[in-house]
Amino acid sequence: MNILVTGGAGYIGSHTVKMLNKMGKNVVVYDNLVKGHRAAVKCPNFVEGDIFDSEKLEWTIKNYNIDSVVHFAAYSLVGESMEKPQMYYYNNVQGTLNLLDVMLKNNVKKLVFSSTAAVYGEPERVPITEDISKNPTNVYGKTKLIMENAMEDYSRSYGLKYIALRYFNACGADVEGDIGEDHSPETHLIPLVLQTCLGKRESIKIFGDDYNTKDGTCVRDYIHVNDLAEAHILALEALYEGRDSNVYNLGNGNGFTVKEIIEAAEEVTGINIKKEIAPRRAGDPAVLIASSDKIKRELNWNPKFTDIKKIIETAWRWHKNHPNGYGDK
Ligand code: UDP
Numbered sequence: 001m002n003i004l005v006t007g008g009a010g011y012i013g014s015h016t017v018k019m020l021n022k023m024g025k026n027v028v029v030y031d032n033l034v035k036g037h038r039a040a041v042k043c044p045n046f047v048e049g050d051i052f053d054s055e056k057l058e059w060t061i062k063n064y065n066i067d068s069v070v071h072f073a074a075y076s077l078v079g080e081s082m083e084k085p086q087m088y089y090y091n092n093v094q095g096t097l098n099l100l101d102v103m104l105k106n107n108v109k110k111l112v113f114s115s116t117a118a119v120y121g122e123p124e125r126v127p128i129t130e131d132i133s134k135n136p137t138n139v140y141g142k143t144k145l146i147m148e149n150a151m152e153d154y155s156r157s158y159g160l161k162y163i164a165l166r167y168f169n170a171c172g173a174d175v176e177g178d179i180g181e182d183h184s185p186e187t188h189l190i191p192l193v194l195q196t197c198l199g200k201r202e203s204i205k206i207f208g209d210d211y212n213t214k215d216g217t218c219v220r221d222y223i224h225v226n227d228l229a230e231a232h233i234l235a236l237e238a239l240y241e242g243r244d245s246n247v248y249n250l251g252n253g254n255g256f257t258v259k260e261i262i263e264a265a266e267e268v269t270g271i272n273i274k275k276e277i278a279p280r281r282a283g284d285p286a287v288l289i290a291s292s293d294k295i296k297r298e299l300n301w302n303p304k305f306t307d308i309k310k311i312i313e314t315a316w317r318w319h320k321n322h323p324n325g326y327g328d329k
Contacts, residue, residue, distance in 0.1 A: 003067075070232055079187060123287070198320070248292070256308055
């Protein structure tokens with residue numbers, strides 16, 4: 001296995017790379033460092049490059065004898081995608097199409113693709129299984145669905161073998177504490193809550209308390225980043241075993257409201273968090289809870305972090321020890 005990881009300096013990418021490297025796999029990280037962090041890359045091979053740079057991509061594939069790709073490099077913020085759709089279609093769709101062109105040209109036909117629960121939109125039922133209808137309510141989800149559809153067509157016509165992993169809410173940090181979540185600007189709930197605990201923010205805004213949920217705030221399925229990382233490795237192994245293209249959800253199967261997450265963080269940190277009710281955020285569905293039965297059944301995925309407080313504890317350790325993240329942005 002010689003694996004190219006685009007976006008390997010980002011949050012989920014860096015955790016996957018660290019795990020692959022620990023397992024002794026040959027990994028090359030390819031990242032333009034616009035969002036990613038050089039210090040997050042815990043493997044010897046790093047190429048600073050953009051997915052639009054076909055020449056550099058091709059050089060990397062040839063130089064490292066790449067035979068599979070894990071493609072994380074993308075923009076992934078729901079709110080931003082509603083404000084700047086052009087940026088999202090360009091990077092997530094055109095950029096990925098370019099990567100696929102280079103892969104096919106160089107006969108690299110195994111791909112693990114970062115997709116998202118946002119492809120479902122307001123789900124017709126929960127827990128969400130992979131087969132329900134997909135009506136994304138935000139641009140981010142639309143760009144990922146477009147690419148899933150393109151890969152399905154490429155799979156049929158060009159022999160591409162891909163596994164798309166639809167993440168629910170990635171969170172937490174590696175238990176060794178050397179890598180974690182560092183986005184700028186930060187928009188995700190758990191890091192924002194923990195930054196509030198650290199006094200870096202005045203208060204946490206709750207985006208809407210009039211949803212049709214038990215306490216009026218949105219319900220999400222929070223999944224530990226190392227459980228996600230493990231799923232990528234299982235997906236890669238499946239592709240090397242010759243399995244067919246497929247799509248899997250990755251979640252915990254438990255839903256927590258925004259208020260419940262804040263309460264859990266208060267318990268973990270022992271700090272009282274100041275909250276404010278704010279308007280709804282555009283593009284947010286009320287409830288997203290995964291059924292991950294398919295990947296458990298077919299790839300033997302077995303998430304280790306099922307307790308939300310344990311997950312928040314790992315994130316808290318990272319944020320407490322790295323109040324400025326990697327300190328490079
Ligand atoms: N959220 C919130 N306040 C914040 C950030 C997020 O109330 O400052 C809510 C958001 O509306 C959503 C949930 O927390 O219902 C998770 O949002 P996040 O951005 O972490 O992940 P997403 O669900 O967008 O992938």
